[in-house]
Amino acid sequence: xxxKLRLLLVLILVLLLLYVLIxxxxxxxxxxxxxLTSLSDSCTxxxxxxxxxxxxxxxxxxxxxxxxxEISVTARVLRKKSPCNxxxxxxxxxxxMWSALNHGGRTVxxxxxxxxxxxxxxxxxxxxxxHMTYRTKVSQAxxxxxSGLNSTDCAVWNSKCPxxxxxxxxxxxxxxxxxxxxxAPTGYQADAPGxxxxxxxxxxxxxxxxxxxxxxxxxxxxxxxxxxxxxxxxCEGYLxxxxxxxxxxxxxxxxxxxxxxxxx
Numbered sequence: 001x002x003x004k005l006r007l008l009l010v011l012i013l014v015l016l017l018l019y020v021l022i023x024x025x026x027x028x029x030x031x032x033x034x035x036l037t038s039l040s041d042s043c044t045x046x047x048x049x050x051x052x053x054x055x056x057x058x059x060x061x062x063x064x065x066x067x068x069x070e071i072s073v074t075a076r077v078l079r080k081k082s083p084c085n086x087x088x089x090x091x092x093x094x095x096x097m098w099s100a101l102n103h104g105g106r107t108v109x110x111x112x113x114x115x116x117x118x119x120x121x122x123x124x125x126x127x128x129x130x131h132m133t134y135r136t137k138v139s140q141a142x143x144x145x146x147s148g149l150n151s152t153d154c155a156v157w158n159s160k161c162p163x164x165x166x167x168x169x170x171x172x173x174x175x176x177x178x179x180x181x182x183x184a185p186t187g188y189q190a191d192a193p194g195x196x197x198x199x200x201x202x203x204x205x206x207x208x209x210x211x212x213x214x215x216x217x218x219x220x221x222x223x224x225x226x227x228x229x230x231x232x233x234x235c236e237g238y239l240x241x242x243x244x245x246x247x248x249x250x251x252x253x254x255x256x257x258x259x260x261x262x263x264x
Contacts, residue, residue, distance in 0.1 A: 065093065065094055065183060065219070066094060066183075066219060069243050069244055070246040072243075073248050074179070075101055077215050078102055078179065079101075081179065081215070082102045082104065082105050083102060083103065083104030083106075085106050085177050086098065086180075087108050087177045087202075088181040089181065089184045089195070089198045090110070090182075091113075091116060091117060091120055098181070099124075099126070106175065107127075108129075108130070110132045112133070112185040117129050117130075130169040134165070134185050137190065137191055138189065138194035138225060141194055141224070141228075144163055145196070148161065148162070148200060149232060165197045165201045176210060177205055177214060179215045180214060180217070182198045182216070182218045182226075184198070187220070187225055187226070188223075195220075196225060200229065202234070203216065206253070207252075209253045209255065213251060213252050216234055216251055217246060217248050217249075218230040218249070221247050234251060235262070235263035236263070237263055237264035238252075238263070
């Protein structure tokens with residue numbers, strides 16, 4: 001088992017290195033080397049976020065929450081879009097990796113556990129993380145789904161919608177998000193907050209951007225809440241792929257085309 005975990009970590013590190021090498025060679029012109037002095041001047045340090053991530057995963061036995069195949073789905077999109085604005089519901093063992101893959105962009109983590117934020121920020125002070133409060137419970141999911149589908153308050157961004165997250169930090173409204181990952185809050189038991197509001201909010205943020213599309217990823221879709229709410233509010237017609245327990249949706253703005261249906 002330990003060998004398999006180490007192998008997974010090595011594969012993730014290879015993915016990170018490939019990403020940096022591809023990005024560097026694709027977008028950075030290579031100067032001609034005419035002397036040892038120019039060779040020294042041409043050397044480029046790897047980004048600090050990447051260096052931190054490599055050291056962390058190389059020296060830790062703790063693996064990310066997602067599998068390599070699942071991580072690769074988001075990594076491919078980041079390779080095309082970064083640097084970009086990336087919002088992640090959840091702060092976990094994979095957070096340094098997401099920050100590194102979006103080097104030069106803004107990666108923000110929203111976490112329900114204040115003490116966990118302090119622990120992670122103690123090890124990775126460069127991570128941008130904010131505390132979130134959720135007012136829902138997994139046991140309420142069925143009723144919230146019915147309300148969300150039948151209430152006119154939920155057809156547009158409206159604080160009266162029972163699914164709307166009304167205690168989002170100010171940073172949520174400061175930028176338009178190019179990628180949104182929903183991998184929190186906890187949702188494995190009846191009294192846990194569940195991801196109902198996070199999934200709904202991700203979909204509404206995507207529809208509310210001024211133009212273009214937002215890539216939304218939902219993890220743990222093998223569970224009832226993540227399965228039903230992602231299908232209802234991110235829409236099966238916008239589903240691009242599912243790999244393992246991860247779904248990838250691409251949702252267009254409704255500002256430029258308000259007449260389009262909520263789901264295609």
